[in-house]
Amino acid sequence: MKKLSIIFVLMVVFALALSACATPTAAPTQAPVTQETAGGDAPVIAQPKGEILIGNLQDESGGMKALSSALTYAATMKIEEVNAAGGINGRTLKLVTYDTRSDVNEAINALRRMVEQDKVPVVLGPPIANIGIAVAPIAEELKVPIVGLFMDDKCTIQENGEPWTYMFLAQDSATYQGLTMAAYAIQELGVKKVAILYNSSNSYSVGLATPFEEAILKSGGEIVAKETYTGTDKDFRAQLTKIKSANPDVIYFPSYPVEIPLIYTQAYELGIKVPMLGSNSVPPTGLAPSTDPAATTNTFYPYGINPSDPVLVDWAAAYKAKFNSPALAQSFSGADAFGIILQAIEACGDDITSVCITEKLNTMESYKGFQGTVKLSPDTHQPIGLPLAIMTIKDGAPEFVTWYTPEGPAK
């Protein structure tokens, strides 16, 4: 019996050891950093000399790795470019990456470690709203700014309507995207009866579905079906059959990449022929080879960029050559998020502190990036009115349709 107990212990230890191997966390560098104290208990993270460390809070091994790695890759490209040109004010940059595995507790611990141990004065945040919501109060406590792609309003705006001091969004918010898609559905597709299928356990999905629904109702449209699913679901036929029976003019399904091909395929298999409106998680390369092109002949979804823009095409080619992975929408907006961080650091000169970077982010006039000229609102810490590219899929390949805003076609 004793031998058996030992075997069990060994097996559990082995499984745990493998588990640890599966989460490769980038080893942070120990660059020269200091910590000062400003006004009582408020720690100020400062980097007066040497390499400038920038935190990178991403999912490197979890279910959202595909989207999250896009930011790491974009930041890596930007860093190599800046360092090759001599750095910022003569100082080179270094990314300190911690793996969140898309887990909020891991993310909170990782943020604490990168700030308290590695002393990063600013962090590139993830494209995951659930994590954005979780780390917002921690950033407030640590007084370190995070610039990311967490789209839910709750990531940047507190319940009292005030912005979180240290949270900044570098792409259009979920509310803006939801409103834009509703405007496009009503004004361009002429729909009246709308069905919504969304993930009720995901802030991103809920954050998009809610303003979309409100805008449809406000415009005189009707929600004929509203179906939900949870994060682990793979079969959506029950919900889609119910939606089909409601006979909608259009179906809106703000979903994550893992669910999108399944929803397209299953809707197609059920004979649903109405337009399918998606979110910005559709890969820019399309859905081949996993999804039958016949399943995506009538779909529209929003993007922060027009992937056919020649400047972006060149950058995407360099990106793919370097990482052997196609550039996603999050690669471009992630590059903008990182560019905003670098612009704030540059504006701080020799005063590389969390306080200065936060102040520069709050007062930044604008940043010219892949998404256009990004202006962060001091009231929401979100970009002010960036038009969204409405995309469609033709023969399995994405195609740009038009630029759109919640008010209608972009000027």
Place this chain on the structure above:
Amino acid sequence: MGVPMQFSIILQQVVNGLSLGAVYALIAVGFALIFNVLKFSNFAHGGVLGISAYAGYIAANQFKLPLIPVILVGMVTGAILAVLVELIAFRWIRLQKGQLVYFFVTSVTMLMLLEQVLIIRFGASFESYPYTLVKVRVLQFGDVTISVTYLLSLISTIIAFSGLIYVLKKTKIGIAIRAASNDLTATSLMGINVNMVIIAAFIVSGMLGGLSGVLYGISASLSPQIGQIVVKGFIASVLGGLGSLTGVAVAAVVLGVLEVFLISTIGSGLSPVVIFLLMVVFLLVRPHGFAGVSFSDKA
């Protein structure tokens, strides 16, 4: 339009449920087979299913094999892996006459371990079989459509189940497995090589796991956690009665239909709650399921 439309929707939901139930049945029968012989819930079956699904994916994606060879790759992988699991994880405990709880804990550990192997090899992101693997995706009967991949699961379940029943009832090894499922010690005393019988059971169970892994992978998508679908097989096994393969298969189909109707009526959030409550009630009121044999030492 009203009444016929409603009827076609109900019919479509029944088809959706039967399709889902067919997948669950395939998983549940492989799961229940090991319970029949060794009397414990083999959650490692989920790990076998997961790795087989990825083996089929490699065969389809990298070697561009068509559907039938892909399924065969999955089944062979499942059989080999299931035997390895038995030899590495369970045999020692059995030889030491370890308690059932050790088997149970080991099976859960093996599921976690095999999941981690997939994470190390493929990362935690998802993969998809190429859609060209199943050329005709859907069959249309009036207003009702049937997904071909689910239809394949249904047909595979019927073939595999019929084959399994034939093997168990008409062949020497099948009779030996049934004898072993009644009493391992007595079977051994009758001169039957119990180790070989158990290996045979794991081979059949692994083949079923591989088959269900590939078919489920095609109709859904692949992630390292795909093996956790074995929980549905476990629920079906509990409802059907772990001692009866027929009961388990029927329960799995009922579970699929029930799940679809719960999702379409009370929503996907509450549906699992009702199903797990139902399972608890079943365990309290009828612990041997609606067709099974009572096992006081069910683990």
